[in-house]
Amino acid sequence: MSLNEQIMAELLAKANSLPKSPGCYLMKDKDETILYVGKAKNLKSRVASYFNKSAKSAKTQILVSKIFNFDFIITNSEAESYVLENNLIKDNRPKYNIRLKDDKSYPYVQVNKSHAYPKLEYVRRPKRKRGVELFGPYPSGSNISSVMRTITKAFSLRDCSDWDFSSRKTPCILHQMNQCSAPCVEYISKEDYAKDLENALKVLKGNRNAKKAIKLLEQRMGQFAEEEKFEQAAMLRDYIEELKPFLENSFDQKVEFLNEKNVDVFSCYKGEKELDISLYMIRQGSLLGHKSFNFYIEDLFDEISEEVILFMLQYYGQSSEPLPETIVADLDRDQSKNFEDALRKTIGESIKFSVVSGEGKYRPLVEAAKQHAQESQRVRMENQESEYTGLHKLKDLLGMTERPRVLECYDIAIWQGKSPTASKVVFHDGKPDKKSYRHYHLQELPEGNNDFAMMKEVFERRIKKRPLPDVFVVDG
Incomplete structure (x- = not known):
């Protein structure tokens, strides 16, 4: 033996x-x-x-x-x-487990109500905090940023940093331009500011109450006109016009058969070589957008349904975004229940959400997500855009027995003949692993710039730490 x-x-x-x-x-x-x-x-x-x-x-x-x-x-x-x-x-971070890489984020508007005078803040990766109210996500960062600025000016909310707010002794120029009520110097009471903030949030919520908030702006515009404050009336008129496209999109309910307003829909498609997972995101009753993920089938050791459950746990466990009311997954009822129990243990029992199987009224959404996953894979394969294709070519080129999973790339840089530095970038399954990026500050050699000696120093330091990558890539 x-x-x-x-x-x-x-x-x-x-x-x-x-x-x-x-x-x-x-x-x-x-x-x-x-x-x-x-x-x-x-x-x-x-x-x-x-x-x-x-x-x-x-x-x-x-x-x-x-x-x-x-x-x-x-x-x-x-x-x-x-x-x-x-x-x-x-x-x-085991070598043979698949890892989730989710670089796509949507913008939110955040309001920290623990502050005496809250403001609207633009955030990409919000954190779950007590007292913080989130609105979104929104499909376009530049659009919601513009809408947020317009709402802030229309309802005279503050737009300064907390440090600037606490240190200011006199109103800033925005107050002189009638774009801020100057809460920093208490030109407005907390109660009146809270009313303005609440009306501003009605616009962001995108529900029927938003029309009441706009009607209030129109009343103020008429009042300014009667008082012959035509410049201020014109400013409010322009703000209302700028907000109209946003409000029209908010009232357009594309997924009308759902009772829930915020839903995530997961489905997958298993091809010959790869597994694609598609996520449809429905927010405020409208289809916001989607995210796509793909994995090499040979990397999966469990049943597809088991791998999908683990993937969803990783996705929500890593995300700081608020959970939707409902998560729909292409799983049977027992699997959906197991996933819901596991997710509650992962992120906390107090967060309200439910997981349902992709049956009944949810079936059309699940099928749409599955079709998207299938078409995404077809287009990627026909155009040879899969990162796994390139890695398999590298395996054949180097005569390796298996596809390289971890690549480390090194280069040397010198600033005006001094301060030699090396950099390391890491790729895991063809995707950048930025948490593993490193810089090395190197010794200045008496003989001057010697790339071979400097690279030798880098690798002597690197190989002391395990595990090692499958491939080292050295520039030079």
């Missing part, structure tokens, strides 16, 4: 001694580095399947060939195993 066969036999014997409980398992290499984290309803059956003689995909065979040991953690339920798996992947 060869050494590898002996190791597999020992691992299989260990796996057969595991309990038939739900839980997570951690596959490790000879250096005790975690290669892969998985979950199972039945730990004994799932872990043993890696080491018995059953048929395995090429990717699984490569993973198994590198396993020298494994650990396991028992959980009380399948929902708990989802939560634990998600946390273990986030903490250990």
Whole structure:
């Protein structure tokens, strides 16, 4: 019996001694580095399947060939195993687990009501905080930024920073231009400012109350005209005209059959080589936009539905955006319930939301999201735009046995003959992993600029830290 066969036999014997409980398992290499984290309803059956003689995909065979040991953690339920798996992947970043990369964010308008005189703030990645009210997301950053400025001026809200607000002794020029009520020097009471803020928020909410807020502006415009303050009346007229397109879009309800106003819809399409997941985002009853994600099928070790649940846990666990009222997933009812339980444990029981299966009235939305996933994959494949295609070409070019997953790229820079510096950028599955980017400050050598010696210093420092990437790319 060869050494590898002996190791597999020992691992299989260990796996057969595991309990038939739900839980997570951690596959490790000879250096005790975690290669892969998985979950199972039945730990004994799932872990043993890696080491018995059953048929395995090429990717699984490569993973198994590198396993020298494994650990396991028992959980009380399948929902708990989802939560634990998600946390273990986030903490250990195993090489063979898929990672979510979501670089697309939508803008929000934020109001911090814990401040005595709140203002409207534009944010891209809002944080869940007590006392903070969010409006959005909105499809266009530049458009909502312009709308926010118009609302601020129309209702004479403050637009200054908190530091400027607290340090000001006299009103700023915006007050002189009739664009701010100068709460910084108490030219307006908290009660009156709160009324103006509430009317401003009615516009952002995009409901029927917004018409009342606009009617109030029209009344003020008429009052200014009667008092022969024509410049101020003209300003309000212009503000109302600027807000009309925003209000018309807000009243246009495109998804009329839904009772809920804020819904996320997930669906997926499994092609020959890749899995595409599509997310449709419905906000205020209208289809706001979508996000698309794709993964290489050989990287998936569990059933597609299990991988989709883990993906959604990662997505909402990493996001600071407020959850929608309803999450619709192309899962059966038991899977939807498990996902909802796991998500509540991940983000907190107090947040109100519900998860439903993609049946009944939600079926058209699920099918639309699935069709989008299918078409996205078709276009990407026909145009060879998949990052996995390039990585497989690199594998063949370098004569590697598996697709490179982690690439580290290095370059040297020198400023006017001094201050030598090296930079490292990292790609994981063809996507930038910016959290792993690094700078190296190097020694100034007596012989001057010696790129080889400086790169030698970089790699001597780098290889002391594990794990190493699949490919080093050096400029020079």
